[in-house]
Amino acid sequence: MSKKEKDQVIDEGQDQQVSQSTMDNHKEDELTVEEQLQEDLAKEKDKFMRLFAEFENYKKRTTKERIELFKTASEEVMISMLPVLDDFERALLHIEEDKEAEELRKGVLLIYQKLLTTLEQKGLSKIAIEKGDAFNPDNHEAITQIPAPSDDLKGKIIDVVEKGYKLGEKVIRFPKVVIGQ
Numbered sequence: 001m002s003k004k005e006k007d008q009v010i011d012e013g014q015d016q017q018v019s020q021s022t023m024d025n026h027k028e029d030e031l032t033v034e035e036q037l038q039e040d041l042a043k044e045k046d047k048f049m050r051l052f053a054e055f056e057n058y059k060k061r062t063t064k065e066r067i068e069l070f071k072t073a074s075e076e077v078m079i080s081m082l083p084v085l086d087d088f089e090r091a092l093l094h095i096e097e098d099k100e101a102e103e104l105r106k107g108v109l110l111i112y113q114k115l116l117t118t119l120e121q122k123g124l125s126k127i128a129i130e131k132g133d134a135f136n137p138d139n140h141e142a143i144t145q146i147p148a149p150s151d152d153l154k155g156k157i158i159d160v161v162e163k164g165y166k167l168g169e170k171v172i173r174f175p176k177v178v179i180g181q
Contacts, residue, residue: 078124078167086162088112127164129175133157141174148180156180
């Protein structure tokens with residue numbers, strides 16, 4: 001074999017090796033490209049799932065806020081009507097003392113009951129509180145303390161100055177009470 005033929009055989013062998021290594025590199029590139037695509041797909045899928053979950057949470061939150069808004073939309077009106085209820089109650093107390101104004105008392109009582117019924121239908125309710133109940137600063141507003149008439153009334157409610165009201169589950173006015181010291 002001549003030197004030229006030997007060089008040609010060597011070149012062909014090298015060419016095959018180069019082409020083989022090129023194919024191997026190409027396969028590795030394909031694998032890495034495929035792996036990269038899989039990784040990118042997984043990232044995008046994760047991103048999509050997070051975005052979807054965030055959107056679902058947003059929908060739930062806005063729905064809840066909307067329901068709360070509807071429940072308390074009339075809160076300002078209710079709060080402004082509470083002094084009117086208080087005035088009716090005071091008027092009824094004073095009219096009961098006057099025996100000559102029986103017809104007037106019946107009319108005022110009728111209007112008071114109608115107003116109270118209408119407000120209750122819209123979600124207003126009185127906070128039940130009695131004299132002698134234990135004072136709870138979370139549920140009552142103490143306006144003053146006086147010496148307790150007896151030892152069993154110490155730290156308890158002696159008088160209710162102003163009634164408390166709720167609108168649905170939300171307290172819109174805490175009852176104002178006098179407690180025993």
